[in-house]
Amino acid sequence: MRELRRGQARRELKWFAALPKWQVTTGFDQVGWPASRWVLHRMYRTAGLGSLTAPDDADRLRWVPLLADLGVNPSAQDLPPSLAWFPWQPWPTNILPPEEGSLEAEDLDALLDVLATHSADGPEQECIAYFGGLSTMDFDTVNMYQLPLRRVPELLSDNGGKFRATPSNLWPTDHSWFxxxxxxxxxxxxxxxxxxxxxxxxxxxxxxxxxxxxDGL
Known part of the structure; x- marks a missing residue:
């Protein structure tokens, strides 16, 4: 694993030159692949105490049945999965909302396993991990790392790394997925x-x- 120096990082960022400049802070929505899907961040049903973290005995609450109960059609939404999909403000005290801007550890591990099976070098596939300015609250540094796919969790503070959130962007050096x-x-x-x-x-x-x-939006 190595942190890319400013010059190296800026060369990588040239790939995103056609995208809006503000995406450098939130993460880049690059295009050009045959298909895409959304991994929905986890939410939980709790005992109603307004906890900020999921208790060990909390039940995972799946999006699809909840949205169906609420009469919300995902395909009709103008925005990607976000707070705008839900009618609550504030949220019910017995529901812990999904986290904005980061996967939970279990979902990151599951995603990396799937990506490994579709990478030329499996879990050893060399990748670039990029952290946008809002995820680090550092707008002066380009936080970008090159590392094997299997080592991505080591970037997180829970595993001894420096980042609280999962990478804003992750891609292999051959650009086969994003x-x-x-x-x-x-x-x-x-x-x-x-x-x-x-x-x-x-x-x-x-x-x-x-x-x-x-269509039309």
Whole structure:
């Protein structure tokens, strides 16, 4: 694992030159792959105490049945998975909302396992991890690392790293897939082959949906 120096990092950032400049702070929504899916960040039903973290005995609350109960159609939403999909402000005290801008550790591990099966070098695939300015609250430094796919969790503070949130972007050096976790969203977009999408949907620990911006918006 190595942190890319400013010059190296800026060369990598040239790949995103056509995207809006503000995405340097939130994460880049790069395009160009055959398909994409959204990994929905976890939420929990709790005892109603307004906890900020999920208790060990909290029940995971899946998005799809909850949205159905609320009469919300994901495919009709103007925005990617976000707080705008839900009618609550504030949220009920017995529901711990999904985290904005970061996957939970269990979902990160599951996602990395799937990505490894669709990478030329498996878990040893060399990747670039990028952390946007809002995820680090550091707008003067380009926080970018090159490392094997299997070592991505080591970047996180829970594992001795320096970052609280999972990477804003992650991609292999051959650009065969791409991961985007926007700081303001409740889901992580994964782009790549149709085979990768099928593997994501088959992973039981991940809640995965297909969402595209409605026509005309």
């Amino acid at each position: 991961v985007w976790t926007d700081w303001d969203l409740l889901g992580t977009k994964v782009s790549g082959s149709e085979g990768l999408m099928l593997s994501l949907e088959a992973q039981p620990d991940l809640e995965v949906i297909e969402w595209r911006k409605p």
